[in-house]
Structure formats: structure tokens, C-alpha cells
Amino acid sequence: MTFFNFPRLSYFRSFELMNKLIMQGLLALACGLPAAAQQAPAKIKVKTKNAAASATSAAVDWSRTYAATIVPAELRQRLTVVASDAFQGREVGQPGQKLAADYLVKQLTEIGLQGPVTGGDTPYLQHFQLTRGNYAEGGYLKVNDQRFEWLSDFFSYGPMASPFLKETVSKPVFVGFGVEQGTYSDYNGLDVKGRDVVALMGEPQDDRGHKLLKPMGRKPDYWDSGLRKAALAKAHGARSIFLVTFAPTAAFRKEAEQFASTLHDPAFSLPEPGPEIIDTVAENIPPGIGVYLTSQDLGLALAGTTMNGLLDYVRAVGAAGRALPSPFQSPTATVFLPQKEEQLTTENVMGYLEGSDKKDEVLVISAHYDHLGVKHDTIYNGADDDGSGTVAVLQIAQAFAKAKKEGHGPRRSILFVLMTAEEEGLFGSEYYTAHPVLPLASTIADLNIDMVGRTDRKHSPKKHFVCLVGSDKLSSELHTISEAANRDYTKLELDYRFNVPGEPEHIYYRSDHYNFARRKIPVIFYTTGEHVDYHKATDDVEKIEFDKLAERAQLVFHTAWTLANREQRIVVDSNKP
Incomplete structure (x- = not known):
């Protein structure tokens, strides 16, 4: 998460939480009633219910089924790579960030997503220029x-x-x-x-x-x-x-x-x-x-x-x-x-899952994968900020791709975007929303995940919680859907302390969702608050609470499932400060 969106002066805070879900099986149908007893051996008649009617009455909750595939073990496996020393803290424009981008492209390809970018070296990368300056x-x-x-x-x-x-x-x-x-x-x-x-x-x-x-x-x-x-x-x-x-x-x-x-x-x-x-x-x-x-x-x-x-x-x-x-x-x-300036190239990473009958409308699910790099020969791995959000997006993408492969794909399309240069001032999302690969007019919402792998100072380690920001600022329907998803599935404690007008930390302005909100696109920002390792070299994988990370990712999935499959696009009807 960035700090007040100041270029390179960026540094602030984030949060965590969650719980496991269990798969629901299909009940066998049919029950029988014996006929009246006879002296001769009686034939037993079996009355069978209509198969279609039974399937309807025992309809599978596919949201629950596929959310259950988001598990701590796979999150740990991916985060161990993303937050490893090999990626050198993923600083924007540096070799470690390029290596991380390559890894994410391979992951999105293996998951089965398409690359939506045209005219580049790979359809999974959106390249753009940044100016890097030092005072002269x-x-x-x-x-x-x-x-x-x-x-x-x-x-x-x-x-x-x-x-x-x-x-x-x-x-x-x-x-x-x-x-x-x-x-x-x-x-x-x-x-x-x-x-x-x-x-x-x-x-x-x-x-x-x-x-x-x-x-x-x-x-x-x-x-x-x-x-x-x-x-x-x-x-x-x-x-x-x-x-x-x-x-x-x-x-x-x-x-x-x-x-x-x-x-x-x-x-x-x-x-x-x-x-x-x-x-x-x-x-x-x-x-x-x-x-x-x-x-x-x-x-x-x-x-x-x-x-x-x-x-x-x-x-x-x-x-x-x-x-x-x-x-x-x-x-x-x-x-x-004056400043000495140089140009460097960086890239957003994205994967596209095409919807069915409402494929022209798109839901964005985002996180940033960059971090602070190497300082004084010390690597800042950023496991929570925002390795946790990055791997959550990958797991959610995998769950949706599995659902589509098995014939239960979303009605609306979903664009999974892993932003770069968030730490430097939200530049990845600023560039994307100014140069979208899919029309912003067709973008129904952005669900943004930034630091969801730890417990902050406010909550007890026993608490299963997540902080939500922005859910009610542009769409009352989005807020209602979010609350229902948590009530029906994850049952986390929802903390809205960063969502109130005049909130002193200005969290609403400090992650990538904000550039969507600026353009009147409804957003939810998922985070878990500041902890002692925020923007320190000690933000490592060993300190991530993967069970809670899985729960929070499941909440995002359930909310996304409803948004992608409901009949009507959510309305923009609010304008809260």
C-alpha cells in the first residue's frame, strides 16, 4: 500500500483474515414405497422422482464449491516464490520486478487465462514508461x-x-x-x-x-x-x-x-x-x-x-x-x-477470462505486485505488501478458470490485473485507467486486494476479520452484495474504520482501487491494517497467516461470483466522501 500517493515517498499500511469452506455433494435421489403384502411373493414397486426436478431441488451452490479450492497450501506455495530473495524486492523497473512479471505471466497462462493486450511482445503485459528523477x-x-x-x-x-x-x-x-x-x-x-x-x-x-x-x-x-x-x-x-x-x-x-x-x-x-x-x-x-x-x-x-x-x-x-x-x-x-531524469519501462500483468451471455461487461480484480526493492544491501520482500494480494488474485483466477472449464463459467468477463508501481504513487492503476485494455464504460467494479495476510495492531490474533474500504461510496448494491457474501459464506468480522469520512490515515486514497473510483467505477478495497513489519525488511513469508489469507480471498471470490453472474449490472447511485 502506498503512502499518500506521494511518488517514492509512498509508504503506509494494511491488514488480514479468514476460514475454510467445505464442498457440498449432490444427494442421490429416489425413494421407494413397498406395495401391500400378498400371499404370493410380491413385486416391490419403486417410485422414482423426476431427475430434473430432483437436480433443481438439490442445486449445487457453485460459489461455495469453487471458493473451497482457494486453500492455504497453494497460497503458501505461490507466495514463497513471489516474496523470495530471487525477485529482489520487486522494485519497479528493476530486474526483480521483471522476473516477478515473467512468473506471473506463466501462472496466468497455466491457469488458462487469455492475454488481453494487443500490439505488444506478449498479450499478458501492458508496458508503459515512468520517469525516474533525482534532484540536481x-x-x-x-x-x-x-x-x-x-x-x-x-x-x-x-x-x-x-x-x-x-x-x-x-x-x-x-x-x-x-x-x-x-x-x-x-x-x-x-x-x-x-x-x-x-x-x-x-x-x-x-x-x-x-x-x-x-x-x-x-x-x-x-x-x-x-x-x-x-x-x-x-x-x-x-x-x-x-x-x-x-x-x-x-x-x-x-x-x-x-x-x-x-x-x-x-x-x-x-x-x-x-x-x-x-x-x-x-x-x-x-x-x-x-x-x-x-x-x-x-x-x-x-x-x-x-x-x-x-x-x-x-x-x-x-x-x-x-x-x-x-x-x-x-x-x-x-x-x-532541477532534476536528473531517466526513462524506464515497467509493466502491468493481466489475464482475461471471457464471460458467456454478458461477456461485454467486465469485472476487474486487482492487486499490486511491486515492492520496495533492495536498500543498503537488504532485500525488502514484501510478503504481505502486496505479495498476499498478488497470490490471492492468482488463486481467485484459478478458481474461476476451473469453474469455466467445468461448465460453470461466469456470465460477465473478468480481468485479473496485477499492477506495478503502486508503491511509487499508484502509477500502474493510473496508467491502466487512462489506457484501459477493456472499456471503462463496460467495467462494472474493481475489487482490489492489498495486504491481507497478517493481523494488525487493533485486532486479536484470534480474530477473523478484514477491513473493507469504499464498498458503499459509489454503489449501494455493491455494499449489499459484499455484506451478503460475508453473511452467507465467510462470516468474518467486517471492519469499516477506514471507510468513514475524514478517516485520518486516508486509506481510501492509497491503493490501486482509487484510480477506478476516481472514474466513477464502484470499488471495494480489502486490507487488514498496519502491522509492525509494514514497509520493513522483516515483512517475510514466515509471518503470513495463510488460513486467514485463504478466508479473505474466499470472501473476494464470493463477492466476485455474485457480481459476475447476477442478472443486472450494479448501479452507481452513491457519492460519499
């Missing part, structure tokens, strides 16, 4: 004829694509503390789409030092994170955010020297992103956002004030107990942040 020397920012230097007066909050590759004239917008919670909003009345915002680090406080905003769950310092402020700025459509520290400039420059070494990791972007989408939740969300820490002197210059003026503003907010409009006039600034 010579960056600067000018305000009021004063020049501030890159890596001295400001630096980025980690590696990310620069929005200022050419010298860019900007009119910054001061947004106070850059926070929004309940009735408190520093963005109230401001239009920052495509603009560069300036925000103070920290949170608003009253004159006694008490924070004005209530703690966010178990995160009392939630808004102290610059990344969360950046996520909010991005949701409002900002191009970049400059975070002003209160540390003296000399102290800041020492910190900048130490932090500079972290900026050597690459940042990624799509050279040709899809067209702008008016989102159901936040309009015109950009593909990425620049996030920069500034020295005190540069921050004051960007805000258009002095330290005394800034302190007066902070005190006024505390006294009012609410966000106040800025009294400052930010001056025009000029920004130049």
Missing part, C-alpha cells in the same frame, strides 16, 4: 530579490518529483497551520488548486499552550506531521506546500546538511499521465505534490510577514479558538528545482 544541484528560490539556496534554506520532505523543473513564477498562499478538522479549517474560503501553499509546522494552541484540535484517535500529535498537512494540501489541489519551521535559520541549515543524504533515492512520475479527473471526493487531485521544509527566514519571506507579525497571528488564532483568515500578503516568488 543548482536549485534556488527567490523572494523580494533575495535568493535562498536549495539544501541550505529549504529541502524536500524526502525524494519526490519536482514541480519546478523550469524556473517558475509563483504566487504563494499562506494557509495558517494548514490543518482541517471538524469546524476548524485553514482552507476555508481559499482556492489553492494548482498553487503553492505556505503552512506553519505544529498545531494551533490557546494562550495556555493547549491544542485547539482534539486528538485524532490514538494519534495525539496527528497534525504535527508535515506529510499529513501535505496530504490535505494535495486533496485541495495544491501543487506544492512549503512548511515553515520556527527553528533559527542557522540551526535549520545544520539539519538540512544531515537530511540531504536522504534525497538521493529516486522519485517517479508518469511522463504522460491520464487526463484530469473531477474526483468524487476532492476535485483535480494532482498526480503528486512537492513538500518542502523551509528555514525561518525563507518561511517569513514566503508568508509576507515578520516574526512579530507571525506571532501576533498565532496568538490571535489561539484567542479566537478558530481558524482566522491570513492578514498577510504573500509576495511573488521564483522557484527552480
Whole structure:
């Protein structure tokens, strides 16, 4: 799962759960009644029921039958390969990711799926280009004829694509503390789409030092994170955010020297992103956002004030107990942040199962197979993130292919997509939804699986659960079908804590389903929450709970079975934030 969809700054969370199902056999028909007794040997008449009627009355539940083929042993077998050292952490564009793609193609071929991609070297791979960039020397920012230097007066909050590759004239917008919670909003009345915002680090406080905003769950310092402020700025459509520290400039420059070494990791972007989408939740969300820490002197210059003026503003907010409009006039600034760039090729992997009488409609079942690669000679295998989702998709595909081979195939077609470059910013799904191999207008839903092999910190290891995100946001029917599938079959505890409006972790925006949802395609995101090995080298196969992984994959299968076989396509009738 990616982190706020920031290019290469991506890293966040996920989850797990499930239980076994048993095959249901066909009952033998026929029962007999003896005739009345005679002195002579009596013939026994056997009354046989009509075979067709009996078959109908004892109809097999094929969803249960084929879901039962999704078993822990096969999941373990496949995940042991996907999350092995041989694939070197499956980093996008690197040899390990290519090896993983080759393995997945072989698996989809053996399962019996078709390749839906035309015009390429193989119909199972959708190739596309990514730009890989690193900051170059010579960056600067000018305000009021004063020049501030890159890596001295400001630096980025980690590696990310620069929005200022050419010298860019900007009119910054001061947004106070850059926070929004309940009735408190520093963005109230401001239009920052495509603009560069300036925000103070920290949170608003009253004159006694008490924070004005209530703690966010178990995160009392939630808004102290610059990344969360950046996520909010991005949701409002900002191009970049400059975070002003209160540390003296000399102290800041020492910190900048130490932090500079972290900026050597690459940042990624799509050279040709899809067209702008008016989102159901936040309009015109950009593909990425620049996030920069500034020295005190540069921050004051960007805000258009002095330290005394800034302190007066902070005190006024505390006294009012609410966000106040800025009294400052930010001056025009000029920004130049060059990058060294190279192009690389990566690929989504996909397999197609054609439906019967409703084959022109398609259901997408997805997961991402890339991970973080090798860092400091240590391989990050990503067994849960998202090896668990990858092998779940393979097992679900195998179950549907078996059903079709035995004469019980789906009415609608199913496209199984294993996305690349999710960790770098959801680029695989962004590219697919901008360049679909099957029409998006015919795509009824996306069921996306990302981290479903572990138990998170919230749940007891004894719990059989899964977290669902997005099921009710675009289609009430999809949510009803999902609930029914769990009630009738898997009986897991369904956790919707990531599905509520204003959810602080922004999980809804942080995996591949989101690019489908942006285009008004109903989605369900299956995950199981953050655990201690999230985005660490210790996320290994040995820690996966395969019985629970099988149960969760079965829930996805049962939901998909209904979606693929019901008479009417699900309606899009909801629009929840």
C-alpha cells in the first residue's frame, strides 16, 4: 500500500483474515414405497422422482464449491516464490520486478487465462514508461530579490518529483497551520488548486499552550506531521506546500546538511499521465505534490510577514479558538528545482477470462505486485505488501478458470490485473485507467486486494476479520452484495474504520482501487491494517497467516461470483466522501 500517493515517498499500511469452506455433494435421489403384502411373493414397486426436478431441488451452490479450492497450501506455495530473495524486492523497473512479471505471466497462462493486450511482445503485459528523477544541484528560490539556496534554506520532505523543473513564477498562499478538522479549517474560503501553499509546522494552541484540535484517535500529535498537512494540501489541489519551521535559520541549515543524504533515492512520475479527473471526493487531485521544509527566514519571506507579525497571528488564532483568515500578503516568488531524469519501462500483468451471455461487461480484480526493492544491501520482500494480494488474485483466477472449464463459467468477463508501481504513487492503476485494455464504460467494479495476510495492531490474533474500504461510496448494491457474501459464506468480522469520512490515515486514497473510483467505477478495497513489519525488511513469508489469507480471498471470490453472474449490472447511485 502506498503512502499518500506521494511518488517514492509512498509508504503506509494494511491488514488480514479468514476460514475454510467445505464442498457440498449432490444427494442421490429416489425413494421407494413397498406395495401391500400378498400371499404370493410380491413385486416391490419403486417410485422414482423426476431427475430434473430432483437436480433443481438439490442445486449445487457453485460459489461455495469453487471458493473451497482457494486453500492455504497453494497460497503458501505461490507466495514463497513471489516474496523470495530471487525477485529482489520487486522494485519497479528493476530486474526483480521483471522476473516477478515473467512468473506471473506463466501462472496466468497455466491457469488458462487469455492475454488481453494487443500490439505488444506478449498479450499478458501492458508496458508503459515512468520517469525516474533525482534532484540536481543548482536549485534556488527567490523572494523580494533575495535568493535562498536549495539544501541550505529549504529541502524536500524526502525524494519526490519536482514541480519546478523550469524556473517558475509563483504566487504563494499562506494557509495558517494548514490543518482541517471538524469546524476548524485553514482552507476555508481559499482556492489553492494548482498553487503553492505556505503552512506553519505544529498545531494551533490557546494562550495556555493547549491544542485547539482534539486528538485524532490514538494519534495525539496527528497534525504535527508535515506529510499529513501535505496530504490535505494535495486533496485541495495544491501543487506544492512549503512548511515553515520556527527553528533559527542557522540551526535549520545544520539539519538540512544531515537530511540531504536522504534525497538521493529516486522519485517517479508518469511522463504522460491520464487526463484530469473531477474526483468524487476532492476535485483535480494532482498526480503528486512537492513538500518542502523551509528555514525561518525563507518561511517569513514566503508568508509576507515578520516574526512579530507571525506571532501576533498565532496568538490571535489561539484567542479566537478558530481558524482566522491570513492578514498577510504573500509576495511573488521564483522557484527552480532541477532534476536528473531517466526513462524506464515497467509493466502491468493481466489475464482475461471471457464471460458467456454478458461477456461485454467486465469485472476487474486487482492487486499490486511491486515492492520496495533492495536498500543498503537488504532485500525488502514484501510478503504481505502486496505479495498476499498478488497470490490471492492468482488463486481467485484459478478458481474461476476451473469453474469455466467445468461448465460453470461466469456470465460477465473478468480481468485479473496485477499492477506495478503502486508503491511509487499508484502509477500502474493510473496508467491502466487512462489506457484501459477493456472499456471503462463496460467495467462494472474493481475489487482490489492489498495486504491481507497478517493481523494488525487493533485486532486479536484470534480474530477473523478484514477491513473493507469504499464498498458503499459509489454503489449501494455493491455494499449489499459484499455484506451478503460475508453473511452467507465467510462470516468474518467486517471492519469499516477506514471507510468513514475524514478517516485520518486516508486509506481510501492509497491503493490501486482509487484510480477506478476516481472514474466513477464502484470499488471495494480489502486490507487488514498496519502491522509492525509494514514497509520493513522483516515483512517475510514466515509471518503470513495463510488460513486467514485463504478466508479473505474466499470472501473476494464470493463477492466476485455474485457480481459476475447476477442478472443486472450494479448501479452507481452513491457519492460519499
